[in-house]
Amino acid sequence: MIFDPTMYCSCTKTAERDGDEPLTLDGAGLWVGVLSRGSCLLEGCEKPGQSGDVLLGAAPLTLVPRSDCHLVAVRLTGYCVDGFLVRLGEARWADGASCPGAAELLARLQGSSAPAMAYALLCAVGKADETTRPLPALVAAAVEAIRQNYMALYGVEELSEQLRVTKSHLVRAFKQALGVPPGKYLTGVRIEAVKTLLLADEYNLDTIAGLTGFSGANYLCRVFKREVGVSPAAWRAAAAPPPVVPKLPPRSNEMFV
Incomplete structure (x- = not known):
C-alpha cells in the first residue's frame, strides 16, 4: 500500500472501567x-472528572474513582496524534459539551479500529478546550447557539439577529476570540455531525443533509469535499470496519495423487 492512513x-x-477500582492507562500515544458516570481523579490534575467529561492525555495516566464510575477510552497513535500532543500539554479533563460527537465515536471504536473513525475522534476532541477559554459573553453565546441549533440555523445573519447585534460586530468579535469567523465555525460543527451520521449505514446523504443543516445532498457533497478533501462516500468507505474474512481450515499434511 503506497498510502497507509494508520x-x-x-x-x-x-x-x-466500570466500578470504583483504580485504573492505569499506559503505552505511547494519546488516550x-x-x-x-461518576466522578474520577486524574493523578497530576487538580480538577476531578465528572460525568460527561472527556479525558485527554499521554500515558501513563492513573485514574482513581471517587465514586462508582464508568469510563470508556481509546489510545490513538500516528503523526497527527503527535502534533495534537505537542499542543495539548498536560493531561486533563475537558468539558464534553465542546465535543459532543466524541462519546459516540469512542463507542464505535470499541469494535473497529478504522483510521478514518480514529481521525474523526481526534478532530472532535480538537475543540475540547473551548469551554475552558475565557470567551467574551457574546462569543460564548454564539458558540452555544451554533452547537445547540446548527441543524436549523440559516446562517450568520440569523445568528446575529438572535443575539441582537450586527453581523459585522459578531464576525469581528468571533474571529478575534476564536481565530475563525462564525460561518466557518458553523460549517465545522455541521461537518462533525455529518461524519458521525456517516458512520451509521442506515442514513443516506439526503437524510444526513436534512439532519445537519445543508440544503441538499449535492451541496453537502461540495462542502464536505472542500473541507475534508474527500467525498462523503469515500470517507464513509474508509471509516467502515473491514469485512470479516473467515479463516480457512489448516492444510492437511496428506498428499493426494
Whole structure:
C-alpha cells in the first residue's frame, strides 16, 4: 500500500472501567476517554472528572474513582496524534459539551479500529478546550447557539439577529476570540455531525443533509469535499470496519495423487 492512513491516526488500544477500582492507562500515544458516570481523579490534575467529561492525555495516566464510575477510552497513535500532543500539554479533563460527537465515536471504536473513525475522534476532541477559554459573553453565546441549533440555523445573519447585534460586530468579535469567523465555525460543527451520521449505514446523504443543516445532498457533497478533501462516500468507505474474512481450515499434511 503506497498510502497507509494508520501512519497518521489509528486506534491501537481500547479500555473500559466500570466500578470504583483504580485504573492505569499506559503505552505511547494519546488516550481519549469519556466518563459517562461518576466522578474520577486524574493523578497530576487538580480538577476531578465528572460525568460527561472527556479525558485527554499521554500515558501513563492513573485514574482513581471517587465514586462508582464508568469510563470508556481509546489510545490513538500516528503523526497527527503527535502534533495534537505537542499542543495539548498536560493531561486533563475537558468539558464534553465542546465535543459532543466524541462519546459516540469512542463507542464505535470499541469494535473497529478504522483510521478514518480514529481521525474523526481526534478532530472532535480538537475543540475540547473551548469551554475552558475565557470567551467574551457574546462569543460564548454564539458558540452555544451554533452547537445547540446548527441543524436549523440559516446562517450568520440569523445568528446575529438572535443575539441582537450586527453581523459585522459578531464576525469581528468571533474571529478575534476564536481565530475563525462564525460561518466557518458553523460549517465545522455541521461537518462533525455529518461524519458521525456517516458512520451509521442506515442514513443516506439526503437524510444526513436534512439532519445537519445543508440544503441538499449535492451541496453537502461540495462542502464536505472542500473541507475534508474527500467525498462523503469515500470517507464513509474508509471509516467502515473491514469485512470479516473467515479463516480457512489448516492444510492437511496428506498428499493426494
